[in-house]
Amino acid sequence: xxxxxxxxxxxxxxxxxxxxxxxxxxxxxxxxxxxxxxxxxxxxxxxxxxxxxxxxxxxxxxxxxxxxxxxxxxxxxxxxxxxxxxxxxxxxxxxxxxxxxxxxxxxxxxxxx
Amino acid sequence: xxxxxxxxxxxxxxxxxxxxxxxxxxxxxxxxxxxxxxxxxxxxxxxxxxxxxxxxxxxxxxxxxxxxxxxxxxxxxxxxxxxxxxxxxxxxxxxxxxxxxxxxxxxxxxxxx
Numbered sequence: 001x002x003x004x005x006x007x008x009x010x011x012x013x014x015x016x017x018x019x020x021x022x023x024x025x026x027x028x029x030x031x032x033x034x035x036x037x038x039x040x041x042x043x044x045x046x047x048x049x050x051x052x053x054x055x056x057x058x059x060x061x062x063x064x065x066x067x068x069x070x071x072x073x074x075x076x077x078x079x080x081x082x083x084x085x086x087x088x089x090x091x092x093x094x095x096x097x098x099x100x101x102x103x104x105x106x107x108x109x110x111x112x113x
Numbered sequence: 114x115x116x117x118x119x120x121x122x123x124x125x126x127x128x129x130x131x132x133x134x135x136x137x138x139x140x141x142x143x144x145x146x147x148x149x150x151x152x153x154x155x156x157x158x159x160x161x162x163x164x165x166x167x168x169x170x171x172x173x174x175x176x177x178x179x180x181x182x183x184x185x186x187x188x189x190x191x192x193x194x195x196x197x198x199x200x201x202x203x204x205x206x207x208x209x210x211x212x213x214x215x216x217x218x219x220x221x222x223x224x225x226x
Binding site for chain 2: 106
């Protein structure tokens with residue numbers, strides 16, 4: 001039973017355009033969501049997070065949107081750059097619950113120059 | 114501040130052997146978690162240790178075990194290796210447990226032949 005789903009295994013975007021990565025979750029107890037970025041042969045790196053009390057969080061070129069009613073979040077990267085090419089993982093947890101982060105299977109983003 | 118250090122980076126073992134992987138968390142972090150990453154499966158949670166106690170465990174067979182030492186360093190052991198155990202094993206540390214961002218090491222690439 002996959003609690004966090006990233007239904008697009010891959011995405012290609014032209015440099016300068018917007019990249020939108022999507023994530024759905026099924027567990028209504030999740031109230032904290034994170035995005036990680038992973039380059040080959042490296043560990044995932046934390047990118048941005050959002051708690052369920054917000055519906056948007058911005059950090060530079062990265063914005064995460066949360067739609068609690070739809071149990072859906074998305075990561076927007078604007079403008080996309082070739083260095084953004086990586087695998088992006090969505091993760092969810094219960095804040096204060098001391099339970100492990102639950103990850104999606106990842107979406108491979110390719111930004112084409 | 115040093116990051117999460119995993120050793121070794123690469124490992125080749127024969128089916129039936131056992132292996133021990135090591136993880137040194139960020140100084141001051143008491144929680145260490147282990148994940149297995151395989152192509153198409155994302156990051157699968159193995160277990161979490163906090164103050165030398167296993168606090169959470171994922172859905173993996175008993176061949177996978179771990180421990181944490183008083184200095185928070187952690188080891189993961191896999192006995193009777195199978196071909197399907199070939200994966201990238203990632204260690205993540207956080208200050209006191211999950212629900213906030215975890216910091217990952219570069220991983221140990223285990224190949225079972």
